[in-house]
Amino acid sequence: MQISYFHTSENVPSLRPVAEGGPDAAVVIDVLRATTTIACALQSGAEAIQAFAALEALNQAADAWVPERCLRAGERGGQRVEGYDLGNSPLAVTPEVVGGKRIFMSTTNGTRSLEAVKPVPLLVTACLPNRTAVAKRLIDHGVERVWVVGSGWEGDYSLEDSLAAGAVISAAMECAVSPHVGVRCANDEALAALALWQQWRHDTETCLRAASHGQRLIGLGNHDADFACCAAVDTMTMVPTQTSPGVLQAA
Ligand code: 3SL
Numbered sequence: 158m159q160i161s162y163f164h165t166s167e168n169v170p171s172l173r174p175v176a177e178g179g180p181d182a183a184v185v186i187d188v189l190r191a192t193t194t195i196a197c198a199l200q201s202g203a204e205a206i207q208a209f210a211a212l213e214a215l216n217q218a219a220d221a222w223v224p225e226r227c228l229r230a231g232e233r234g235g236q237r238v239e240g241y242d243l244g245n246s247p248l249a250v251t252p253e254v255v256g257g258k259r260i261f262m263s264t265t266n267g268t269r270s271l272e273a274v275k276p277v278p279l280l281v282t283a284c285l286p287n288r289t290a291v292a293k294r295l296i297d298h299g300v301e302r303v304w305v306v307g308s309g310w311e312g313d314y315s316l317e318d319s320l321a322a323g324a325v326i327s328a329a330m331e332c333a334v335s336p337h338v339g340v341r342c343a344n345d346e347a348l349a350a351l352a353l354w355q356q357w358r359h360d361t362e363t364c365l366r367a368a369s370h371g372q373r374l375i376g377l378g379n380h381d382a383d384f385a386c387c388a389a390v391d392t393m394t395m396v397p398t399q400t401s402p403g404v405l406q407a408a
Pocket of ligand 1: 187189234309
């Protein structure tokens, strides 16, 4: 298995079909906080997360859904979009709030990354809590070319997404016990992410807080519980998986 890492959706090369050397799997990461919230929401029993880059498209789709089973989650600049049911905190998606509901979601960067790799045959989302579960899923599916895509911040590199990319790659290397499944980094960004993981693996929360988006969240108010949740490693086996374009489910 060859794993490439691209630190934002803007860095992703043009997608080619699998038969022409394109990826057969993509892993989207937005540690702070979209992909952590997505995993927590599905763990809490949400029916699905439907992701949108733009709020207009989200509103159109949500308007067409059964109102009693619909929640709108919108985040811009780290804050909840006015009038939406939810922002982007993994703490808010409790079973009482999201159970049985479809969450129509748009965030500043994370949902843009999902959009960028929507056509890839196997699309999953990763965060630190589910990184080993994601790695096992890739191995079980026998995929050969994996693109791990970070979300960054408006086109810029983010430390926390690269940390989690390294965490997933490291887990894949550890889980690939069969001699038939060799895991290797296919670009320098993947190698750098792996090195970052080696540096911070025992103190992920410090890394998240030091990162520029961590500092942004701290500037917006107390996010201690969000940091603790997003920094936890291997606490979840949920693997959010795209089941139809833009729709993630506990598959
Ligand atoms: O950038 C994003 O997509 C969000 O995850 C940012 S925030 O953590 O909700 O502020």
